[in-house]
Amino acid sequence: MMRAILRVCDLSVRDQKGTLLVEAVSFAIPQAGAVVLIGETGSGKSLVAQAVLGLVPEGLSVQGRIEFDGRTVELSDRAALRQYWANHLALVPQEPRAALDPTMRVLPQITGLAKQAHAHQAMTSLSLRASVGRQYPFMLSGGMAQRVLVAGALTTQAPVVIADEPTKGLDDDRVEETVSRIRQLLDHGRAVLAITHDIRVARGLGGHIGVMRAGRMLEQGPVEEVILAPRHAYTRAWLDADPDRWPRRTAQRIAEPVLHAQKLTYAVGDRRLFQDLSLTLLRGSITAITGPSGCGKTMLGNVLLGLARPHAGTVRWCDGTDPHRVRRPALRARFQKLHQDPASAFMPGRVLRRQLEDLKPVLPFGCLARDLPPLLDRLAVQPSLLERRPDEVSGGELQRIAIARILLFKPYCLVADEPTSRLDPLVQREVTELLRTLVDEQDMSLVLTSHDKRLVRAVAHDVIDLQ
Known part of the structure; x- marks a missing residue:
C-alpha cells in the first residue's frame, strides 16, 4: 500500500x-x-x-x-x-476575486518565488495567453481568473x-x-x-x-x-442531480417578445467578441448563451440590458425603448441581471438584511414582508443568514440570496450570468427548477449564460453559441 x-x-x-x-x-x-x-x-x-x-x-x-x-x-x-x-502545502483558493490583488498585474502574482519562465509555462499549459500576464484581475473573466489561480499553484514545488x-x-x-x-x-x-x-x-x-x-x-x-x-x-x-438526468421540457411559445436585438457587434481592441448578431427574446422562454471562457457571454448580456453599448447594432425592449436611454425606473427594474460573482453584487461590511431593506423605495409597498420569506424558503436560505455580512456566508448561500433579491422585482427579463456555477449539484437543480418554474408562471424571459453544456441541454429552448 x-x-x-x-x-x-x-x-x-x-x-x-x-x-x-x-x-x-x-x-x-x-x-x-x-x-x-x-x-x-x-x-x-x-x-x-x-x-x-x-x-x-x-x-x-x-x-x-x-x-x-x-x-x-x-x-x-x-x-x-x-x-x-x-x-x-500549496493552495488554489475558491474565490479568485478575493485571492488576487486588484492593484497588481497577473504575472507577478503567478510568479511568486518561481522563475518567470516557469510562470509563463504554467500559464501556457492552461491556455492563458502571454497578454493575460500584463492585465489586472478585474480585466479577466471569472473562468480566466480561476485558471490564473491554478497556474499560481503549478509554479510551486x-x-x-x-x-x-x-x-x-x-x-x-x-x-x-x-x-x-x-x-x-x-x-x-x-x-x-x-x-x-x-x-x-x-x-x-x-x-x-x-x-x-x-x-x-x-x-x-x-x-x-x-x-x-x-x-x-x-x-x-x-x-x-447530474443535469444529464434532468427531465426535458418544451418552451411555451408565447408570441409576445420582451426584447429585439439587431446586428450587434462588440469588440475589445482588435478582437471581435461577436458580430452581426440578431436575436429575439420571448416571454416564457429560456435562451442560453454559451461558449468558452472570455468569448463575450457576459458582455452580450450586458449589451442586452443596456449596461454596455454595442459598437454596432441596436437593442429594443418590449415597448421599443432603447435601454441606453430609458427614463422609466419601473421599466428599468423589470430587466435584471444575476451576477456570476455574488460578492460583487453586495456591499461589503453591510448586513444583508439592511441591504434588502434598502430596496423599499423601489419595491411595491409591503413586498419585503410578503414576498421575501417564501422566496427564501424556496431557495433553501435560512432567514438567519440575512443577519450576516456578505463575507460571513458561503458563495453558494450568497448567490441564492442574490436570486431572491432580484425575484422581488418580478422581472420581464432576467440575464443570469453563470447563476449556478457556485452551487452544489442538489442546490443547482433546485435553483434551476425554480427559475424554470418562474419562467412558466410569470412569462419571464430567462437569458442563461453558462459554460456547462450539460446544463444548457437540460434547460434551454434556444442556444446562442459564441464559439
Whole structure:
C-alpha cells in the first residue's frame, strides 16, 4: 500500500458557542494520490482545507492533527501550520476575486518565488495567453481568473496541493483541461486534496472520494466504487442531480417578445467578441448563451440590458425603448441581471438584511414582508443568514440570496450570468427548477449564460453559441 504523505486525523471545528461545524473528519492522501471532497454548500468541505492550512476564520477553534510526511502537527497550532505554506502545502483558493490583488498585474502574482519562465509555462499549459500576464484581475473573466489561480499553484514545488473548487466557472473544455493539469501533478509524484461540486473532477482525478454533509463525512472510498455503488441516500441523490438526468421540457411559445436585438457587434481592441448578431427574446422562454471562457457571454448580456453599448447594432425592449436611454425606473427594474460573482453584487461590511431593506423605495409597498420569506424558503436560505455580512456566508448561500433579491422585482427579463456555477449539484437543480418554474408562471424571459453544456441541454429552448 502506498505511503500516506498527508494524514488528517479527527479534525473538528467549533464556533464561539461551541457548536460543531466539522465533526471528527479523518482521511489520508497517498503520495502521488488524490482525495476529493464533495458535498453541499456549507457542508464543511472548505473548512477542512482551511483547518489543514491554519486559515480558519477568527472565532473558530480547531481540534485534531495532521501527520505530514511522518511529522505530527496539532491543528490548533496555527503558527506551526504556517511553516508548511508554499514549500509543503500549496493552495488554489475558491474565490479568485478575493485571492488576487486588484492593484497588481497577473504575472507577478503567478510568479511568486518561481522563475518567470516557469510562470509563463504554467500559464501556457492552461491556455492563458502571454497578454493575460500584463492585465489586472478585474480585466479577466471569472473562468480566466480561476485558471490564473491554478497556474499560481503549478509554479510551486509543494508536494501537496489543496484545490478548493479548481474548476468553478470554467467551460467544459477548460474543466477537462484543468483536471488534466492537476493530474500532471499526480504524475510528478505530488498529492492533491480537491474540494469540488463537480463530479467530473472526482472521476478525472480518481483516487478516493469523501462525501460530506453538515460537517460529517457520510461515506468515503475509491471514486469508482462510491459512484457505481453509493451506500448513503444523500450520495445517491447527489449523483442523480447530474443535469444529464434532468427531465426535458418544451418552451411555451408565447408570441409576445420582451426584447429585439439587431446586428450587434462588440469588440475589445482588435478582437471581435461577436458580430452581426440578431436575436429575439420571448416571454416564457429560456435562451442560453454559451461558449468558452472570455468569448463575450457576459458582455452580450450586458449589451442586452443596456449596461454596455454595442459598437454596432441596436437593442429594443418590449415597448421599443432603447435601454441606453430609458427614463422609466419601473421599466428599468423589470430587466435584471444575476451576477456570476455574488460578492460583487453586495456591499461589503453591510448586513444583508439592511441591504434588502434598502430596496423599499423601489419595491411595491409591503413586498419585503410578503414576498421575501417564501422566496427564501424556496431557495433553501435560512432567514438567519440575512443577519450576516456578505463575507460571513458561503458563495453558494450568497448567490441564492442574490436570486431572491432580484425575484422581488418580478422581472420581464432576467440575464443570469453563470447563476449556478457556485452551487452544489442538489442546490443547482433546485435553483434551476425554480427559475424554470418562474419562467412558466410569470412569462419571464430567462437569458442563461453558462459554460456547462450539460446544463444548457437540460434547460434551454434556444442556444446562442459564441464559439
